[in-house]
Amino acid sequence: ANNQISVKLVLLGEAAVGKSSLVLRFVSNDFEENKEPTIGAAFLTQRCTIGDKNIKFEIWDTAGQERFANLTPLYYRNAQAALVVYDITKPASFIKARHWVKELHEQAAKNIIIALVGNKYDLTLDSESGEEIEGARKVSRDEGQDLANEENLLFFETSAKTAFSVNDVFTTIGEKIPDA
Ligand code: GTP
Numbered sequence: 001a002n003n004q005i006s007v008k009l010v011l012l013g014e015a016a017v018g019k020s021s022l023v024l025r026f027v028s029n030d031f032e033e034n035k036e037p038t039i040g041a042a043f044l045t046q047r048c049t050i051g052d053k054n055i056k057f058e059i060w061d062t063a064g065q066e067r068f069a070n071l072t073p074l075y076y077r078n079a080q081a082a083l084v085v086y087d088i089t090k091p092a093s094f095i096k097a098r099h100w101v102k103e104l105h106e107q108a109a110k111n112i113i114i115a116l117v118g119n120k121y122d123l124t125l126d127s128e129s130g131e132e133i134e135g136a137r138k139v140s141r142d143e144g145q146d147l148a149n150e151e152n153l154l155f156f157e158t159s160a161k162t163a164f165s166v167n168d169v170f171t172t173i174g175e176k177i178p179d180a
């Protein structure tokens with residue numbers, strides 16, 4: 001079969017957690033050390049084949065800065081999938097992620113697929129030894145997994161910088177999208 005499927009996907013999360021960097025990694029397999037904040041929102045597309053599905057991701061990358069908060073409902077309202085992103089070295093960003101999950105459950109489509117994404121995994125590892133840097137991680141894997149279990153979310157820890165698990169996020173969502 002040759003299923004052509006479009007998937008409207010939105011990224012939400014506090015400023016500077018790495019939303020745009022995850023998209024840049026997925027779409028261009030690239031990373032920028034000093035990426036500028038998103039103004040309003042950015043739209044990008046990426047095609048990929050998952051099994052017998054030919055998926056076109058239509059990606060709305062929202063701005064995390066508070067001054068754009070009133071715009072975000074426009075982008076998640078008809079989304080079929082959402083990435084709620086936090087930074088595993090920033091506890092406040094995890095609290096913000098909880099709020100986004102709640103808002104999506106109240107306001108977004110009932111069948112929306114939500115992935116909780118703890119980004120910047122690389123910052124918790126020593127780049128030489130690959131061992132955990134003590135104290136670098138501020139949100140435990142269990143805290144993320146527990147929230148995901150409670151709220152029925154997919155859960156990933158990622159690094160846009162090293163590409164760790166970034167494709168997994170999109171591929172898993174693609175697999176979950178019902179065939180046309
Ligand atoms: P807004 O658009 O303001 O909401 O921010 P954003 O969530 O899109 O964050 P952005 O992708 O612009 O990344 C913010 C900063 O974090 C940039 O300097 C990125 O280089 C850096 N960054 C993003 N992802 C990672 C990561 O996985 N690891 C590390 N070490 N830095 C990252």
Ligand code: MG
Pocket residue numbers: 019020021036037038061062063064
């Ligand atoms: Mg951005």
